[in-house]
Amino acid sequence: MKEIILAKYGEIILKGGNRARFENVLLNNIRNSLREVAEFDMRLAQATVYVEVHDPKKLDLVVERMAKIFGLVTITRAAAAEKDIEDIKRTAGEYLKNDLIEGRTFKVEAKRSDKGFPLKSPEICREIGGYLDDEFPSSVDVHDPDRTVRIEIRDFGAYIYCDENKTAGQGGMPIGTGDRATLLLSGGIDSPVAGHMISKRGVEINAVNFFSFPYTSQRAKEKVIELASILARYTSKINLYVVPFTEIQIQIRDNCPEEHMTLIMRRFMMRIAERIARKTKSLALVTGESVGQVASQTLSALDVTNDVADMPVLQPLIGMDKNEIIERAVKIGTFDTSILPYEDCCTVFTPKHPTTHPVRANIEKTESRLDVETLIEAALAGTEMIEVYPR
Ligand code: ATP
Ligand code: MG
Numbered sequence: 001m002k003e004i005i006l007a008k009y010g011e012i013i014l015k016g017g018n019r020a021r022f023e024n025v026l027l028n029n030i031r032n033s034l035r036e037v038a039e040f041d042m043r044l045a046q047a048t049v050y051v052e053v054h055d056p057k058k059l060d061l062v063v064e065r066m067a068k069i070f071g072l073v074t075i076t077r078a079a080a081a082e083k084d085i086e087d088i089k090r091t092a093g094e095y096l097k098n099d100l101i102e103g104r105t106f107k108v109e110a111k112r113s114d115k116g117f118p119l120k121s122p123e124i125c126r127e128i129g130g131y132l133d134d135e136f137p138s139s140v141d142v143h144d145p146d147r148t149v150r151i152e153i154r155d156f157g158a159y160i161y162c163d164e165n166k167t168a169g170q171g172g173m174p175i176g177t178g179d180r181a182t183l184l185l186s187g188g189i190d191s192p193v194a195g196h197m198i199s200k201r202g203v204e205i206n207a208v209n210f211f212s213f214p215y216t217s218q219r220a221k222e223k224v225i226e227l228a229s230i231l232a233r234y235t236s237k238i239n240l241y242v243v244p245f246t247e248i249q250i251q252i253r254d255n256c257p258e259e260h261m262t263l264i265m266r267r268f269m270m271r272i273a274e275r276i277a278r279k280t281k282s283l284a285l286v287t288g289e290s291v292g293q294v295a296s297q298t299l300s301a302l303d304v305t306n307d308v309a310d311m312p313v314l315q316p317l318i319g320m321d322k323n324e325i326i327e328r329a330v331k332i333g334t335f336d337t338s339i340l341p342y343e344d345c346c347t348v349f350t351p352k353h354p355t356t357h358p359v360r361a362n363i364e365k366t367e368s369r370l371d372v373e374t375l376i377e378a379a380l381a382g383t384e385m386i387e388v389y390p391r
Contacts (some may be wrong), residue, residue: 072169078161105141173202182277190288210245220342229391
């Protein structure tokens with residue numbers, strides 16, 4: 001018996017005339033993601049990607065990888081049979097023997113997309129259902145079964161699987177179909193989730209981190225690299241730009257009123273990130289704010305911060321509650337790393353009473369005490385680029 005993977009894609013179906021282009025990007029992404037884990041053959045038909053893995057021991061690993069590829073909605077292991085009802089029975093019997101055990105109920109659903117197959121769907125259900133009912137101790141329940149057995153008669157063969165053994169995919173659009181954006185990646189909980197959400201829409205990302213050595217330790221930098229490497233499981237390699245930020249923070253601390261510190265610092269981040277974005281052909285910045293979460297995330301604070309950026313600032317978490325963000329962080333696998341204690345550059349220079357409703361003119365006035373352009377140039381000159389691979 002041969003077991004293969006059927007992966008179904010989602011939104012691409014809506015792509016009309018452009019569909020082939022999206023499909024090609026998706027296939028390429030799958031090829032790249034699986035290349036180092038297994039040898040396989042792949043083809044696409046009827047909104048489904050068929051993956052035949054040469055070594056059956058690698059199937060689990062391949063499913064795990066595919067569950068991280070944007071664009072796929074379900075990844076299903078299925079037994080492949082000849083398009084012959086006797087072979088389908090035999091194969092179903094062998095494949096499902098561990099599912100149809102004593103005390104469990106099942107039903108069979110059939111779908112015949114190859115209309116040349118001699119039996120119609122209800123007849124297939126009856127034949128296979130009857131056979132499985134006779135062969136195994138479980139019994140039929142068409143209303144609320146423990147296992148829904150699916151038989152699909154498709155172009156290249158017949159496929160058998162249980163709904164309950166499907167793996168949920170990421171959904172979204174394949175990376176590479178939506179340009180590039182630059183993520184401001186801190187060591188916190190929020191920004192990795194923001195990066196995941198934007199790349200889920202098919203956008204390739206690179207990342208910028210502002211690093212205040214020695215106020216923040218080498219460990220804090222490693223934590224950011226670790227977060228980028230978790231994100232890279234979904235996106236493939238991420239270029240991470242680590243910007244030395246200490247001098248800027250010291251200048252702000254020594255020259256600007258304490259309550260303006262955070263906002264002026266955030267404005268520097270946006271300006272520098274935008275320069276890096278332009279140099280790397282990114283079309284937008286991505287940050288992890290949500291309205292009202294902290295003082296620098298009131299609407300007026302966001303206004304004063306984003307004011308310095310001349311490109312769209314995408315803030316996918318903007319309407320989410322902290323617990324919703326945490327839920328996502330757990331799901332994508334970044335949470336445990338995000339909560340490691342190593343401090344972020346901002347926590348070191350946090351004012352006691354930050355302005356929550358800043359007046360733009362006042363911020364601009366205090367900021368003008370600094371040589372903004374020279375500070376930016378120096379930070380960019382000291383920026384290190386790290387290629388981060390999935391880990
Ligand atoms: P996070 O959990 O993502 O750190 P936060 O709730 O701590 O977010 P802030 O510290 O106000 O919020 O930062 C808002 C956003 O600014 C972050 O989500 C991130 O996109 C960006 N940012 C903050 N600090 C840094 C940093 N050191 N390097 C890069 N980006 C940063
Ligand atoms: Mg933070």
